[in-house]
């Protein structure tokens with residue numbers, strides 16, 4: 001039902017949303033990235049703003065963006081930049097939705113010059129990035145709500161529940177790249193919402209409508 005008008009049920013609410021990939025530089029011209037386009041997170045930001053929220057969207061490098069009224073876009077590149085922008089905007093937020101595909105690792109050193117090829121295999125040492133979700137979860141006040149995403153290729157529910165607990169989330173949006181038309185690179189998504197007591201499955205639908213399903217679940221616990 002694309003023409004359903006939503007009430008301004010997020011009026012007066014401040015939301016932090018992360019979206020898109022992160023790029024972890026290897027040298028001045030190369031990086032490690034991932035296939036996230038940011039489309040789901042941008043859809044969430046636009047839907048929340050349409051429902052009256054003030055949104056801070058921390059957006060990794062992608063060709064997509066938004067100029068929707070009520071959405072302030074913070075463009076970042078690396079996980080550490082996304083971490084800094086997210087931590088800065090968390091204290092005044094009523095809720096955060098972490099839709100970004102954050103790189104778990106980054107190259108230990110960024111080479112100052114373009115790496116030249118040689119005969120030997122190239123070894124790159126990777127170090128852990130900060131876990132933004134886990135940190136926001138640690139600093140979560142009783143009146144704040146935290147929503148994560150999980151993209152799993154196997155043992156989806158079990159992994160999602162583990163992340164829900166470990167990161168102190170209120171619920172987690174599980175999507176599987178195995179489902180046709182879902183997750184990365186698609187305009188549609190098929191999700192399950194997993195909280196501490198139940199699992200709620202949804203049909204495959206456009207990401208704008210998926211966004212409103214997620215926001216319905218969030219507004220009910222704000």
Ligand code: CTP
Pocket residue numbers: 018079098099100101102103104129130131132133134147148149150151163
């Ligand atoms: N997340 C985050 N910061 C990170 C890694 C993940 O904020 N450094 C967030 C994601 O935005 C998502 C949730 O944590 O909302 C789960 O991300 P996921 O990659 O599935 O979980 P990980 O804990 O990184 O576990 P793994 O990749 O090993 O499955």
Ligand code: CA
Pocket residue numbers: 102103104
């Ligand atoms: Ca990860």
